Amino acid sequence: MKEIVPSPPPLVHNQFESVRELFSKNVVPSYGRFDLVFSHGAGSYLFDVAGKRYLDLGAGIAVCCLGHAHPAITEALAEQSRKLIHVSNLYFTEPQGRLAAELVNRIGAGKCFFANSGAEANEGLFKLARKFGHDEGRFEILTATNSFHGRTLAGIAATGQDKVKKGFEPMTPGFRHIPFNDLNAARNAISPATVAILMEGVQGEGGVTPATPEYLLGLRALCDEKKLLLFMDGVQCGHYRTGRFQSFQRILEGKNVAQASRLPGERVSASKNEISMSNLAARAGETPALLSFLPDGLSMAKSLGGGFPIGAFWVRAPYADLLGPGTHATTFGGTPLACAVALKVLEVIEREQLDEQVRKLGEWFKRELERLAATYPQVVKRARGLGFILGLELVEKEKIPAFAASNKTAALQFVNRLHEIGVLTIPAGTQIVRLLPPLNLKPQEAGEGIAKIEEVVKSLA
Ligand SMILES: Cc1ncc(COP(=O)(O)O)c(C=O)c1O
Secondary structure, X not given: OOOOOOOOOHHHHHHHHHHHHHHHHHOOOOOOOOOOOEEEEEEOEEEEOOOOEEEEOOHHHHOOOOOEOOHHHHHHHHHHHHHOOOOOOOOOOHHHHHHHHHHHHHHOOEEEEEEOOHHHHHHHHHHHHHHHHHHHOOOEEEEEOOOOOOOOHHHHHHXXXXXXXXXXXXXXXXXXXXXXXXXXXXXXXXXXXXXXXXXXXXXXXOOOEEOOHHHHHHHHHHHHHHOOEEEEEOOOOOOOOOOOOOHHHHHOOOOOHHHOOOOHHHOOOOOHHHHHHHHHHHHOOOOHHHHHOOOOEEEEOHHHHEOEOOEEEEEEHHHOOXXXXXXXXXXXXXXXXXXXXXXXXXXXXXXXXXXXXXHHHHHHHHHHHHHHHHHOOOOEEEEEEEOXXXXXXXXXXXXXXXXXXXXXXXXXXXXXXXXXXXXXXXXEOOOEEEEOOOOOOOHHHHHHHHHHHHHHHHHHO
């Protein structure tokens, strides 16, 4: 076939080939990578080594919440690195203490532990649960089918997807999976060894499925009744991605207090952020269910550092001192550099009211994806998600003639077609194309994204 697109200049071509060769010779091939080599980014756009521009609707898998090369992040990195990058957790540093206070103020009375990734944050919660149940011989944690909790040995045992476990058996003991959004299944699964339940507010890797408010409130009540810890994994759906700091806060907006199981007594400490949180609540017309729901533990990572690696878990006040000196540690956890960046990311999100932006644009995005599903039912099954964690669910591969013959999944082929026209999205499962845009995506960029997605959908209809 005659080449329509001219080949990139030889120098650039060599750069692409040489980077790929460096990888094939030297990097463990554990990732299925796309054939793209990026050199730099600016805002919502990334540029490959040939100079082609891509609208980044994946944001490094929900990490680059302020887009690429945000001047505030660059400045925070430069400023803090001139003072102090690392001292270890043998000592105190101000940024870690300040970041912990900011997180506590946005979640509820408790304390934080800092790590480096989402998997490590979840590992901390697993250890917390084991410590909590240790003297009674309780150690088992229930997680959901289709969940994702990281790639460490305990992470894959906790993850409710067979594909991550395959080849690494035997699994770390102490994890069982239950159907998501099914309260009866949770109740029936509890055994004398059960100590905790861990759930994502919105399942990300598993296909962009939000928990229902009734499920969250029901789990809280069940955990109280059975003396279990309730953990939320906010690694992907947290940090304002749904339009609130944590997805459970967004999901529970407007729910009636009668559905809540817990008295509001133990909640957010009296602080200026509590006031701003209640203002937010009042603004959104919230009822007390949201204000009376708290998990016992919450893991965070990804957007927390806007691209700089940092993970954390928060633990509710009654359990905040369970992990005493010497019980848990990590060399790089909560360095002054990581914490200074995370503080800056929070400051920018809130100063620029990106939560509001995510709400408005997220609703618009979802409506547009629903429109695509209504207009092209032969290609798109439905729109999924909440805020800026969205999914376009395609019909089965066999029903899309252009995709049927390939051994690649429909989601993968769709994502590849978007690459050709300069848009980055992320497959989830076999049929879902996931959108995790930067929180500061501009309306015209959202428009560009939808137009290009529609272009691909149309070409397949
Ligand atoms: C919900 C959830 N939990 C945990 C993780 C693991 O985080 P990390 O890759 O930073 O270890 C991920 C990563 O995608 C995730 O989506």
